[in-house]
Amino acid sequence: MADEDYFYHPLENIEDIDVFYDAVERTNLTKSLSPERPYTYWTIELYDQKNGIRGGGGLGVLAADTRRVAEKMGIPFVLLTPFYPSETQQIIENGEINDIHKDVDYHKFGYKFIDSVFVKCCNNICKLDVIEKKFNSTRIIAITEPNFGELYSGMSSSDHRIYQEVALGFGGYQALKLLGLKPAIMQLNEVATFFAALARLDELTSNGMDFYEAVVYTRKHTLYTNHTLVQAAEAQFSLDQFRRFVFPNLKSAAVRKWLTDKFDNGNIKLSSASIEIAELRSGVSKLHARVANYHDISGNKVKFKAITNGIDMDTWTMPEVLDYYHENSILDRVNYPTNDYADNLNRLNAETIRKFKKEGREILNKVLKNRPDHNGNILQFSDDDFIFDFKRRFVDYKRPDLAFRDSSRLRNILEPRNAHYILTGRIHTGDPVMPAKLKHILNIVNSDDYLKTHVHYIPDYDEELAYGLSCGSNVAINVPIVGLEACGTSWMKDVANLNLLISTHDGGVADAHMDDYFNVNGATEEDELDMLYQQMEDAISVWENDFDLEYVMMRQLRAFLPIVSGARMLRDYLDYLFPK
Ligand SMILES: *Cc1c(COP(=O)(O)O)cnc(C)c1O
Numbered sequence: 001m002a003d004e005d006y007f008y009h010p011l012e013n014i015e016d017i018d019v020f021y022d023a024v025e026r027t028n029l030t031k032s033l034s035p036e037r038p039y040t041y042w043t044i045e046l047y048d049q050k051n052g053i054r055g056g057g058g059l060g061v062l063a064a065d066t067r068r069v070a071e072k073m074g075i076p077f078v079l080l081t082p083f084y085p086s087e088t089q090q091i092i093e094n095g096e097i098n099d100i101h102k103d104v105d106y107h108k109f110g111y112k113f114i115d116s117v118f119v120k121c122c123n124n125i126c127k128l129d130v131i132e133k134k135f136n137s138t139r140i141i142a143i144t145e146p147n148f149g150e151l152y153s154g155m156s157s158s159d160h161r162i163y164q165e166v167a168l169g170f171g172g173y174q175a176l177k178l179l180g181l182k183p184a185i186m187q188l189n190e191v192a193t194f195f196a197a198l199a200r201l202d203e204l205t206s207n208g209m210d211f212y213e214a215v216v217y218t219r220k221h222t223l224y225t226n227h228t229l230v231q232a233a234e235a236q237f238s239l240d241q242f243r244r245f246v247f248p249n250l251k252s253a254a255v256r257k258w259l260t261d262k263f264d265n266g267n268i269k270l271s272s273a274s275i276e277i278a279e280l281r282s283g284v285s286k287l288h289a290r291v292a293n294y295h296d297i298s299g300n301k302v303k304f305k306a307i308t309n310g311i312d313m314d315t316w317t318m319p320e321v322l323d324y325y326h327e328n329s330i331l332d333r334v335n336y337p338t339n340d341y342a343d344n345l346n347r348l349n350a351e352t353i354r355k356f357k358k359e360g361r362e363i364l365n366k367v368l369k370n371r372p373d374h375n376g377n378i379l380q381f382s383d384d385d386f387i388f389d390f391k392r393r394f395v396d397y398k399r400p401d402l403a404f405r406d407s408s409r410l411r412n413i414l415e416p417r418n419a420h421y422i423l424t425g426r427i428h429t430g431d432p433v434m435p436a437k438l439k440h441i442l443n444i445v446n447s448d449d450y451l452k453t454h455v456h457y458i459p460d461y462d463e464e465l466a467y468g469l470s471c472g473s474n475v476a477i478n479v480p481i482v483g484l485e486a487c488g489t490s491w492m493k494d495v496a497n498l499n500l501l502i503s504t505h506d507g508g509v510a511d512a513h514m515d516d517y518f519n520v521n522g523a524t525e526e527d528e529l530d531m532l533y534q535q536m537e538d539a540i541s542v543w544e545n546d547f548d549l550e551y552v553m554m555r556q557l558r559a560f561l562p563i564v565s566g567a568r569m570l571r572d573y574l575d576y577l578f579p580k
Pocket residue numbers: 056057058059061391392393461462463466467487488489490491493
């Protein structure tokens with residue numbers, strides 16, 4: 001019993017989802033949300049390749065998953081985002097990463113042209129196409145034009161970026177009006193979408209609402225979701241840029257004045273402005289909400305409501321495993337953990353886990369057929385191979401190189417089990433550090449005859465690779481420097497698909513207890529490294545022993561299923577936005 005209690009971490013107030021829906025009916029939620037008054041979700045990045053939009057990483061995946069979960073839950077939901085007419089793909093040649101640019105045509109992805117809207121920039125009138133795609137209770141409304149450019153092209157404080165952000169905000173707001181929609185709530189998925197809330201404030205004010213009332217109204221209906229840790233690191237825009245790109249789109253002199261007051265020494269951070277325009281503010285994991293260091297204009301520390309990200313289980317869980325969750329009443333129809341999910345997990349046995357892994361390996365092999373590694377080799381794995389994976393954006397704080405600090409020790413862990421280590425992750429275009437780090441890793445790998453054939457870098461990390469690896473590998477490695485990961489969702493896909501998780505206690509992983517997964521910690525990076533290697537050894541031995549495998553897998557699922565459930569996330573948002 002004591003053991004049970006120790007490992008059992010249900011979220012507060014888990015009810016059956018039908019009870020939840022009943023509550024929704026009775027409260028103001030149904031009055032607040034309707035097809036004409038939808039939940040609106042603004043994002044500069046969407047990662048939804050099926051619908052023609054490739055993002056950069058977790059921010060975009062989260063946006064796509066949030067819409068999919070809303071669709072499943074029947075929530076009137078509109079996602080507003082740019083459709084970028086060009087995207088990059090990464091290839092690797094002789095250890096060098098190169099970007100390839102590819103045109104994308106929205107007509108090929110089933111979008112319907114609605115009409116054009118206009119924004120004013122630098123004495124020009126820019127014409128933007130509004131396109132739309134519907135999915136039951138939800139839709140994607142996208143803003144685009146032939147010269148819109150790529151996601152995150154150029155510097156984050158460049159003219160082109162502010163143009164893209166203004167186009168989404170002001171253009172998107174006009175698009176809503178065009179379609180007869182009034183936002184019940186505006187969720188700003190990071191500050192690049194600030195201009196949407198500004199467009200609303202301007203519209204209310206110029207339509208005759210008292211300015212202060214308009215500020216109060218806009219603030220009450222705007223949620224700013226922060227994914228970043230330090231405000232100081234954020235890019236700034238200048239007053240001159242605002243004079244050219246923003247002010248021409250404002251009708252109200254009062255709003256212009258209000259905005260001008262938010263400048264500090266001729267510059268503005270969009271987070272400062274977002275804090276002023278949004279009374280509702282959230283962070284993306286418990287830890288992140290606690291440590292995000294943001295201050296409002298008066299210098300007061302900003303409080304963020306912790307709403308941990310989740311994933312759309314239907315998108316990311318292999319069908320066999322998802323069926324198992326449903327048939328055993330572990331997840332309900334919207335993939336919310338049932339009341340008895342922890343008890344029902346007790347039936348999961350090693351034989352079943354191994355069967356799923358076999359099926360997952362087939363999925364991975366299918367993906368890898370078209371995805372050669374850095375040496376141009378096509379990899380195919382047998383059921384008996386053992387696979388570690390590290391898959392996430394290649395940024396320094398995630399430490400893709402950590403496992404390679406002591407290559408002989410790494411070899412000594414992998415070789416006895418004939419294990420492979422698959423690395424994948426996109427490097428941000430223009431990143432000054434990571435191309436050299438990747439080269440360094442590949443040099444280490446190439447100078448050891450075992451690692452050379454058992455460590456593989458797969459370029460151009462995307463949804464397909466994320467899915468394939470989470471289905472087909474045995475152990476996932478997630479070792480961000482503690483305090484720097486806001487949430488992370490790659491590891492959630494691993495948990496859903498029965499990979500064992502090795503992780504530092506950071507981001508959304510830290511919503512759970514350190515004993516719920518293979519934890520890596522230490523006073524120094526050397527200590528952490530030592531623990532990483534120990535945990536890799538332990539994870540291998542757990543997979544060799546049925547009893548251990550059952551125990552560890554159940555413990556991991558008990559702790560994490562409520563955390564990774566996208567339905568749990570959306571419900572947390574609804575509870576926050578529409579309190580009973
Ligand atoms: C899930 C996913 C991510 C999320 O990555 P984190 O590093 O965990 O935030 C990024 N990119 C792709 C392609 C994904 O599928």
